[in-house]
Amino acid sequence: MAVIAVYSSLLQFGLADRLASLYPDPYNVMEMQARVIPVLDAVPPAEPIGYFSDVPFSVSAGRASFLAAQHAFAPRILLKEDSPSAKRAKFWLGVFQKQENFAEIGAKRGLEMERDLGGYVVFYRRQEAAR
């Protein structure tokens, strides 16, 4: 029994160690946090932020990028594009899968591109708010 218990703990430790070295940040949470730091001060803490993405929310990656952005922007609330309260958002975040004309995509939504945060993450401001 003792031998099996020790074997089991060594096995579990090995698994945990491998997990930590191979996938330290599988959902890019810390990466997202680092990306949004330059624009955090531009948004007052009580101000909600709109969110849109070309990654569908029905897949895990879509949910993960939204929640990672919510974690990074907290205590500001992130509102999905289709949420009724998203209309009041002056600031927006776009998360994309590939390089595109981010300014044009934003303009179609009445948003002005404020800053490309890298990694296909873009910070926008509603056009009337920008003016």
Next chain:
Amino acid sequence: MNILSWLVAGVAGWFWVDALLPHLSAPAWIRRSLAASLAMVFGVGATASLFFALLWAGARPPVAAWTSDTLVLASGIVTWLVLRRRQPAQLPPEPSRPVPLAWLGGIAAVVSLAGFLAAVAVVLNASPQGDWDAWSIWNVRAKFLAHEGLWRNAVSPDLSESRPGYPLLWSAAVARVWSQSGAIAQSAPQTGAFLMSLALVLIFASALAVRGGWHWAALGAATLLMSTPVWRTAIRQYADVPLTAMILASVVSAALAQRASWSPASLTLSGAFASMAAFTKHEGLAFCIFLAITVAAVSRLRALWWLAGAAPALLLTVAFHLFLAPEARILRPEHLRDAGRFWSVAQGMASELWQLGDFPAHPLLFAALLLFVFRPARPWQPFWLWIPGVLLLLADFVFLWGAPGDASELTRTVGDRLWLHVLPVFLLCIYWRLAQAEPSPATVPSLPEEKSAPKPRSAAKR
């Protein structure tokens, strides 16, 4: 500062636990280990609950954090001074069953615990954000609570993906530490996760040592640490580890209360732990109700002491659900008529039960093997300690069966954690029974006490 804040909560909790626990006839190191591990959980739960109540009352986060610590500590010292003057309830010594080659179990327990703590430290260091629920629910809501004037964002319906209807104890515990340190650093939830993992194992081992000595504690701890959900959940920074520690602490306190002729103080402590579990997760609320019913059934009117202990955090939990938590539909009646979902959940839970360990290192397999070898009479006794855990599992099953979403996927995602909530309690009940010495039936009436007394060292050598 982050580590210090957690330890301050533990110190504040120590006065309460030391005042309310019955006097154990066990070596000092066992008593201290049990009191310290219970105190960590009690202190964190009490300060976090009070911190949130003060936020709700309008206090600024740093004021709420320092005030909650001061109030829990000061009231703990007063309670300790008042209750220690009285003769505390005494637990009679009980002979324990000797364990052959106990030192091997000791080595296994030490290696397993060292491996467990090292794994938790390594993963917490490499993945400071924790796993999905940690960063998307518990820690993100802690950020709202720690920010002045924005705590209500933690229960905003707009936060639908971060479960705004979940109770807030663990997020409040993290936010309290952030409010005291003045900075949102990932080391706060990391330290909390590490300390709660350690407290869970220590509560289990020291509660077992109270009845069976170090050799049974070592065997039990080695068995608990064979459970893969204990490892997986601890490294993820999930609220399930503190929840499991609270559930275990409430059962241990209730069992000690029964042994001390239903000690009112220990019953109060059990109620407090159960109510903290209720403010941690929905499963904790279900467990709290089941334990309340069970304690009322076995201790009758003395259950009022249990209710008195549970009242503060339970009232906060009820108020939270009534006035703050957005409405959420957790059951769909049409799903409960779907037999296919029933079988999906049954298969999923059975699969998760099998995966509680990596064969042959399976905790329940080991417990079953020991039951077979030692063959204790009436191994299910005391039966009432099993009831809240069994009812909780049944409630979990019904929830998975009727919940919105795909039943198989849901069971696969949360099944291991649902087993984790009750596994330490079940293992403790089995090992307590195994540890209890049983005189042979022929000598029962006239067996002198010293003949049935434990002789662990000589037995170990045999």
